[in-house]
Amino acid sequence: MAKFNVNICPVCNGNEFSSFLTCTDYFVSNEKFKIKQCNRCGFKITEEIEDEENIGSYYQSENYISHSNTTKGLVNSVYHRVRKYMLGRKRRLVEKAAAMQNGHILDVGTGTGFFLNEMREYGWHVTGIEKSDDARKFAKAEFNLENLPAEELFKLKENEYDVISLWHVLEHIHQLSENMDAFSSLLKTDGKLIIAVPNHDSYDAKHYKQFWAAYDVPRHIWHFAPEQMKQFGEKHGFKLASLHTMPFDSFYVSMLSEKYKKSSLSLFKGIFNGGISWLDSLINKAKCSSVIYVFEKN
Ligand SMILES: [Zn+2]
Numbered sequence: 045m046a047k048f049n050v051n052i053c054p055v056c057n058g059n060e061f062s063s064f065l066t067c068t069d070y071f072v073s074n075e076k077f078k079i080k081q082c083n084r085c086g087f088k089i090t091e092e093i094e095d096e097e098n099i100g101s102y103y104q105s106e107n108y109i110s111h112s113n114t115t116k117g118l119v120n121s122v123y124h125r126v127r128k129y130m131l132g133r134k135r136r137l138v139e140k141a142a143a144m145q146n147g148h149i150l151d152v153g154t155g156t157g158f159f160l161n162e163m164r165e166y167g168w169h170v171t172g173i174e175k176s177d178d179a180r181k182f183a184k185a186e187f188n189l190e191n192l193p194a195e196e197l198f199k200l201k202e203n204e205y206d207v208i209s210l211w212h213v214l215e216h217i218h219q220l221s222e223n224m225d226a227f228s229s230l231l232k233t234d235g236k237l238i239i240a241v242p243n244h245d246s247y248d249a250k251h252y253k254q255f256w257a258a259y260d261v262p263r264h265i266w267h268f269a270p271e272q273m274k275q276f277g278e279k280h281g282f283k284l285a286s287l288h289t290m291p292f293d294s295f296y297v298s299m300l301s302e303k304y305k306k307s308s309l310s311l312f313k314g315i316f317n318g319g320i321s322w323l324d325s326l327i328n329k330a331k332c333s334s335v336i337y338v339f340e341k342n
Contacts, residue, residue: 048095054220054266055276058084065254067261070304072102077261085275088244088267090259096218102262103176118311119299126292131162137288138163138207141236141338147206150230152223153213154191157183164189171205173197198222202229209238212334215264224280228341237282237339240290245269246333247321248298257300258293258333270330273337282339289332294321297333 052059061080067090069075078091093099139145146167151160154172156179164170164187172191174180183189208227217223227237242258243249244267249256259267268276274284298321299314307313318333325332 046095048093048218049091050089053082053085053087055087055272056082056085058082064088067254067259069102069261072104079259079261079267085272086269087272090261090265093262093265119303123296126296127158130292131158134159134211135162135166137336138209138238141238142207144206148204149207149209150205152197152208152210153216155179157187157189157191159211160189161187197226200230203232205230205235206232207236207238211240214239215241215266218265220266228281231341233341235341238336240334240336241268243269243332243335246331247324248294248301248317248333251317252301255301255304257297257304270335277339281342283342284337285340286338287329288336289325289329290334290336291322291325293334294318294325294332
């Protein structure tokens with residue numbers, strides 16, 4: 045099977061890299077993966093992962109909660125409460141960014157459909173792209189949403205969408221640059237591209253290092269910090285309009301990282317370190333565990 049390796053930095057076109065960290069896949073396989081960093085811009089890339097056709101086996105876990113509905117365990121239970129709150133917060137953020145209440149939104153990597161269902165309930169015209177057959181079936185059964193498989197992205201109507209959103213999805217996409225170019229064509233001239241990804245420049249990333257849950261190898265291929273995301277957007281014809289924090293991610297990611305470290309008092313330590321990360325992000329949004337970027341076309 046062919047491995048997916050990157051020799052040119054998708055952010056700055058640099059071709060010199062150095063090793064950064066070796067991380068373990070705690071979710072599914074327990075295999076180790078190396079992350080390298082671009083010497084020029086600091087962008088980080090997971091090495092030697094499976095290609096797009098074969099990566100699916102690394103998503104097959106009951107633990108992969110963003111694609112399932114299990115409420116087992118405290119961390120999951122907290123996650124599900126937070127998700128409910130976050131759905132409303134995401135919707136309001138989209139409405140504010142787009143300065144409209146009922147446009148056409150394309151959500152890429154829409155998963156089980158909770159977010160698009162929320163948007164539709166509030167009057168939005170919705171289109172979803174989702175790679176996983178199971179997640180698409182779930183969205184159909186639960187919400188009657190007809191989400192489309194990933195390859196359909198490149199067949200959608202151009203200049204059609206007011207908003208394109210990716211909530212913790214871009215870091216999973218093999219065809220990173222091709223997707224960004226597609227978003228540019230699909231968005232209306234005054235459309236907004238909203239991308240949420242983990243931030244390796246956050247307090248919790250630096251504190252937990254190889255245990256940081258949001259490295260999530262090999263599922264996370266690309267690891268952004270705000271400087272690199274801004275530059276990457278500009279490379280594809282976008283201008284960064286605003287940046288927003290995801291405060292719950294500081295806590296959730298810290299608790300999960302403590303679990304990976306097998307710490308004693310992991311819940312307490314996770315909340316404590318999540319708190320520091322959250323306070324840090326109050327002072328500087330660019331230090332939050334996860335950051336939401338709102339781009340407009342340049
Ligand atoms: Zn680079």
